[in-house]
Amino acid sequence: MASNKKTFDAAIVGAGIVGAACAVALAREGLKVLILDSSSAASGTTAAGMGHIVAMDDSPAQLALTHYSQKLWRRLAPELPASCEYENCGTIWVAANADEMSEVHRKKAVYDENGITAHVLDAQALLDAEPNLAKHLSGGLLVDSDAVVYQLAATRYLLLKAVKQGAEYRQFNSVASLSDDGVGLPSGERISAGTTINAAGAHAGDLSPSLEIRPRKGHLVITDRYPGFVRHQLVELGYLKSAHGSDASSVAFNVQPRKTGQILLGSSRQFNSNDDAVDNAILNRMAARGFEYMPALKEMSAVRVWTGFRPATPDNLPYIGKVTGFKNIYAAAGHEGLGITMSLGTAELLADEIMGRESPIPRQPYSPGRSAASS
Amino acid sequence: MNKTSTDILIVGAGPAGLAAAAAAANSGGTVTLIDENPRAGGQIWRAELGKIRSPAASKFLRALTQGRVDLINSATVFAFSGDNTLTAQTPGGSISISCGKMILAAGARERFLPFPGWTLPGVFGAGGLQALVKGGLSIENKRIVVAGSGPLLLAVADYLKTHGATVLVIAEQASAAKIRRFARGLWRQPEKMVQAAALRARLIGIPYKPDTWITRCRGPRVSKRLARELEVTIKSRGSSRVIECDYVACGFHLVPNLELPMLLGCQIRDGSVSVGDHQQTSVRDVYCAGELTGIAGIESSLIEGEIAGLAASGQTEKAKTLIKKRDAATGFGRALDHTFALRPELKHLVEDDTLICRCEDVSYAQVKDFATFREAKLQTRCGMGPCQGRVCGPAVEYLLGWEPASVRPPIFPVKMKYL
Amino acid sequence: MHKIKVNGREVRVGEGTTLAAAILASGDPFRTSVRGEARAPLCGIGICFECRVTVNGQPHVRSCTVLAEDGMEIVTGE
8 A cells, every 4th residue: 555655744533523624724734634534524423413613611711712713613604615504593591590590690791701792681582582482481691603504514624625735535444543653554554644633532532542531422303394493502501510510311402403494402411321322211301301491392393313422521621732641642532512613723722732833722721631630 | 102012013004914913813912003004005905085995905904803903003103112112103192012023014115216307296106196096186187107117017007097097108117028028927826917917908008118218307387386297208229209298107116114124123135124934034023024025016925924923923833834835926026126127227317416315405416426325414414304315215225336324213203292 | 075275275175085185186386395396296105205284384294194184274385
């Protein structure tokens, strides 16, 4: 295999949205980039996700990276083809009761501080914005800048863009090991690369055991087309509890309007399940949660249900940067449920680190070495 | 959700399912027969204006009422939850049925191949148009082109003619030589020969053209209303001609409805479910009968159903006596497969802008360069609409050589509340 | 006989008639596809979903699987 003897500046393992975004950023720097994936593009966690581009404030570092990434998405949006279905629909964080309304105000203050436009909605304003929500809800917080993208088409677009910039993409090409001088294939062959980027999502820990990544299973349901039924991405305020918590399983109301008129319903989170089969018990809990917030969902026709695995880390922040103990292996993995949003920011931070320059936001919170340092 | 249990659960009340139910009915155990149509009978004995007209079907339906069989109509099975439990959606709610043994007799559907114009209103499946006529559609004085492949075309043409239509032509893609060999083979099964002769007599006046297929259909006056007239181009041995008609009835033989057996994990080989002597599948306590095990017609379905019904209810000695008869009938199925295999020219009917996936309006150009069905699905939504790839799946498997996509519940769109 | 309404117009059909057959007789298209094409039934047996219409306010009903009943209101072309 003569082509394998080629030397690359950067070998990216994983052609999910994070790997694809890294490929674009590194190829733009003039590096000779190779992208490898054991399957086809965007077929892992990326395929299973919702495509919500959201500013999320579970921690200051999470907000910094999601907010930064969101700006990058807005900048990219004009060049995205129609197939990417980018839509600036905004998010409404839905408050179910008075307690959650006080959380709405707290959240609004945090967003204000960070220059993210958000509007408090009272119960009536919430119903005006989303007439199909249940009548008993207390209000919500509308965040204008959040968007939705068809992440599968976006990943493909990014990969093709990287290829246009000179990157090479090889699909159905597994990687068995990473080292400071490149990647090893299952056949024993090696591909040499100056820098190796582990963007293998939920499988990143298999290649870099120091990365603490646990697969966290989720379910999604998609309906037939009901144009106009939902207008914004809707998320219950308790979502962060579900996303942050380390409970064995949890569900939270999360609905997304697709540009097609289809509705995506989530979300569930389960640790300790490596089986990708649909779990009826948690699916039923998830659907029931959805009906509490949006009763009319009950009568809608569900076309498909699928599962996927989020790459979860102990502190809910991704690993971006040099992997502990190696000179030339970098991580861009562990984004849990925020990989689509964070992909563009991750790629920029990684490119900055590899090129040895400052980034617009501090990189330290995402450094793979942080867990070793703090424990 | 309603929950119930039964000793033997049969899915599909066509010939195979009805025969299985009749065979199992008097074994002492409880038998439940579940079907998605408002009336039993399957496609071949489909009720006409709400009534079953086939004497053979009536005989089986009577037998059911005498045995211990519960018939559940209008129930679409969409999920399987381990421990031999199926869940179905019915107009009155969802129902979950657990069972000791299961007999799958989910039948077949037409195979559709895309060609320019196949999405026009007025272009139906062959069996599709017949089903609509049975549902009350008047075809009095309509000019109809029947096209595609398989013995179904003859039965449909006959049916349409007796219901007042003018069938302009039957365009059969299979070669004349293959059809002749197939017809000669029927002598070995006198019963079939009689049927064929009777059919031929009735078909007098309808040109039956082998080596002939549709290449294009145009609606010259497409407006907000349905096209009033269609222009169909048919190709025969190098020459083409255009026929004006009102409707097109086009289907390319049949493909088994494999979604449920695949969901249960039954082994599939060459496009049908693998079964043993007693119709048992690779999954314990699950049997399969009828077109799911290979398209072989009604006689094979009846015998397979009977064997499955007997075997599942413990009457294995009796089942054994039918094996020889069954093997002869499945031999007919192999002859069908060979005779009506799709000719390679049909791969070139599609043009770049021909739609492949009718649910999501995905064109051939959008999918043709993908290596796998999954990639095409994820990138273009081909096969991701409500039909879940039942129409485009068999087409892309033929056109592009893709493996069938994997199957996940719900295997049919279902109301969210029943998930 | 059953009286149903297809897009506001009254259509009379015999016992055992499916909604799909009734709509075909009315001449109206069934659904509008993603790209805006008018579609009508293909398979006739509930598989292809081309015959979807709104029945008594419930969208995405396969009209070939439902028998017409007095007073049903059908909206097509969506």
